Amino acid sequence: MKMYRTHNNGELRIENIDQKVKLCGWVQKARDLGGMTFIDLRDRYGITQLAFNETLDKDLSAKARKLNREWVIEVEGVVKERSSKNLKINTGEIEIEVEEFTVLNESKTPPFTIENETDGGEELRMNYRFLDLRRTPLQRNLMLRHRIGIETRKYLSGIDFLEIETPYLIKSTPEGARDFVVPSRMNQGDFYALPQSPQTFKQLLMVSGYDRYFQIVKCFRDEDLRADRQPEFTQIDCEMAFVEQEDVIMTFEGLIKHLFKSEKNINFDKDFPRITYTQAIQRFGSDKPDIRFGMEFNYIKELTNGFNFKIFDDAESVIAICVKGAADYSRKKIDSLTDWLKRPQIGAKGLIYVKCNEDGTYKSSVDKFYNQKCLSKWASYCEAKNGDLILVLSGNTISTQKQMNELRLKIAKDLSLYKDDEYSPVWVVDFPLLEKDEETGNFHAMHHPFTSPKPEDIGFLTSHPEKIRANAYDLAINGVEVGGGSIRIHDRDLQEKVFTCLGFSKEEAESQFGFLLNAFEYGAPPHGGIAFGFDRLCALMGNQDSIRDFIAFPKNNSGKDTMIDAPSRLNEEQKNELGLIVKQ
């Protein structure tokens, strides 16, 4: 039996000196120093330096000089101590004095460099994803993802959760996001749908008595893709029976603490803070507030009224944030912030500022309307000190909160108000059960139609649906929604009432969710759960914004995999077998 290698390229140390070894890997780079040729041999474990000495073996050195980037080679040699050590890498004290090597496969010159920072553009790297995946940063990401998966399973399995696979070929339930569908050949005219989440199945598993379920599972949504959305994505999907909100929150706070401990050696000693949805919107303008820094909202409408400043007088809300130590912001900087806020994505009308000068005076963009005394009241309300900058937006409350949320996040980023490796989790609780579509007047489920109202709010179902709070909760970390869940309805009558409130006819409810309503009549236990966005969680723990580089083979923004050319045309035979005609 041949053996390709005795060690990997991250493994050899000073202790291995004089050992005979075999290594395999890719040629990262070659350096020719007169009589010596050095080659960095790379694999996912690290880099080991190969040395070829012309005086020892002229032919071998000549052969080595012909090796190019990304060729795959198999090497035999002896571990030697390096004369000039590189203490930045684990193998930096040794090198291999090569005695023999074989080219296992040659490589064309890659279309971009396989380095930490590459010269390849996005599109090129997607077309050659198999080469991009060779780069160390991507390898680190996928290894991190692997570890988080392993640790998640270890933790949940250790507290009696069972991983149970739910089906991928299910029934289409077209409310909410669009389903991807799969035509059935055996039952022509019928379609399966790919699951947007295993929601109803995990609820059935609770009815079946499985008690503590989880699954790391692919989900599918046929949405128009925004940046950093994927048509297929992965969830850590969980459900428990005989629990209340508090049980679910504490159980999964435990999971998140475990993951941060195991992966990043971060200890969260205290319980994660909690905030109600209403408070989160009020204080941060977001249901996933980034609480690593302050700059909370101040509502100063009452302080601004009656000074003939029409914009504020007409506004439903006037919201101010205090930027510490930013009174020296230049006019240019404030103008550029204003332009940024006016872009259609944000849609603010303008930005008012008040500089709290070091000498105790104020300089504002509304000096014409508000005197120093006025501005000092604002400053005092916002707890602004000399040297701080107050930024003010106004208008309709909901829009202004959203705009101010964007501004607050941008400034925090610009001023580096947080460290890269700092994590601030917060549970957002007491979400509204329903959202009113302002155009149609219809109600939509804020989480999904299976979410339980708070018992004390059930009375509002027929009178004031918008007032009902749900037993629903989200976990946000650093302003990123990492997970969300709820206690579910487990009573057929209540579920039917909620369906009615959401505009389902009795027939629609029965045809789409009859199996679940039916199951509720056979001893359904109280239950609830949560789902975490696995791609997002990995990106967060990897300190990156984009999820794409935590997915081995992602789709681009048009939902395409340009490397394999998917989606693509079917041949006629396939369409005939399915009985499908595609409209021109």
Next chain:
Amino acid sequence: MKMYRTHNNGELRIENIDQKVKLCGWVQKARDLGGMTFIDLRDRYGITQLAFNETLDKDLSAKARKLNREWVIEVEGVVKERSSKNLKINTGEIEIEVEEFTVLNESKTPPFTIENETDGGEELRMNYRFLDLRRTPLQRNLMLRHRIGIETRKYLSGIDFLEIETPYLIKSTPEGARDFVVPSRMNQGDFYALPQSPQTFKQLLMVSGYDRYFQIVKCFRDEDLRADRQPEFTQIDCEMAFVEQEDVIMTFEGLIKHLFKSEKNINFDKDFPRITYTQAIQRFGSDKPDIRFGMEFNYIKELTNGFNFKIFDDAESVIAICVKGAADYSRKKIDSLTDWLKRPQIGAKGLIYVKCNEDGTYKSSVDKFYNQKCLSKWASYCEAKNGDLILVLSGNTISTQKQMNELRLKIAKDLSLYKDDEYSPVWVVDFPLLEKDEETGNFHAMHHPFTSPKPEDIGFLTSHPEKIRANAYDLAINGVEVGGGSIRIHDRDLQEKVFTCLGFSKEEAESQFGFLLNAFEYGAPPHGGIAFGFDRLCALMGNQDSIRDFIAFPKNNSGKDTMIDAPSRLNEEQKNELGLIVKQ
């Protein structure tokens, strides 16, 4: 905070006596014994007996007597020692003297009994899968599946394998089995396909340097369903770089040994035996031989020639097996075996027998043609002793081997020639690379088009493709194909030659697998792998034949989930958005 329960129903012991506890669960059954009412409370952890004493609390007892099967209740009470203990269950020494209870949900009377042996038929149980899943045998199966998943990940992760998710929305490559396809809304007229396996992606991961990959992953095949095939099924999918066949075999033999040790406490001390494909067919008529018992094939054509028995004289092969101690098989039994063999599924023409009587004489169904001396030669060749039965089939070699394989397995089952909890793994190696379609004369890949020929056989590619042996291997346990894999091609030229041999035009190869051929030009390492049928492996380790009860929500033989009613019609809006028309 309310707490539903302090313990589960499998947990309380004699040590817990006098503790105050809370339990939740389903009413399994109730017994009324005059002044005492006993209820078995069930959850997935076990059963705990609840006791209601009329003399202690008359109202509570009356309320308890109204509880019906499968109601969900929450109970508070004190652990007491039972007067009559049930040592068959873990909680059988104690019972709960109930002080208070709440009905969490009522239940209609289930359409079948929720017991180990149920009275519900297949169809009814599929319609009410959520109730069938409450039965202990199914819960045991899914818990076993969970454990095997956890242990697989633990083992592979422990030896540096990375679990990497590959995409579900890929490109259709319609050779081989049929793909399920997914119409694209954003790219109208184009379709994704669901993967039949992550084959090409795991090979790309090897090109990308990931070295040791695995994934427990759903795969999809749109085949006409035979019994116990599912349109979606789960694989343990694995791939390694810088390996030969021997490395892959030894690595995954380690995995299988680990799983049997951890789940069943079975130690395989020795290496698994290996047999070539040719030998397996020759000796057992199967490429997944059950080697728990002997009854190997004896080829006796030469001993039967020239006695005017036309059937044997005309046959390409005459194959005999020796059934130990079965000379007393009745005429009726042999007739029924003959009928069984003649069914179209097997298609034998008839069955010849030779009884080796205890007195040393022979009695056969061909006494007219073969005298005692002849028969004694057969017996001696088959190593049959007095008291044994020789069964003989004849005809075309391939068909006869297949028929004899069926007969051999049936007899072993009838005579219980193996124990239920006995496991005999065997590696079948040296598979042919190609199979010739006798009708069309075309070659098909025996495993798949990416399998590497043995280097010494590559010369046959253009001359005698049928002679090429592949670096391919299957693991069979107890006659069940548990897994299979191969060393892959990693060279563009060789891969193109194999595609040509399989009848691909250059254009077809390029359009379907261009990305892989392309990848082979950028430093593809030697690599190979294996995939295990996870559903099948679980069923095998659970000592059951059918995979269906190791899948939470399986499809029926028409590919339907009758509980949720999938597949089903789409609404017109969905079809319009996809630009699809279904032919009438």
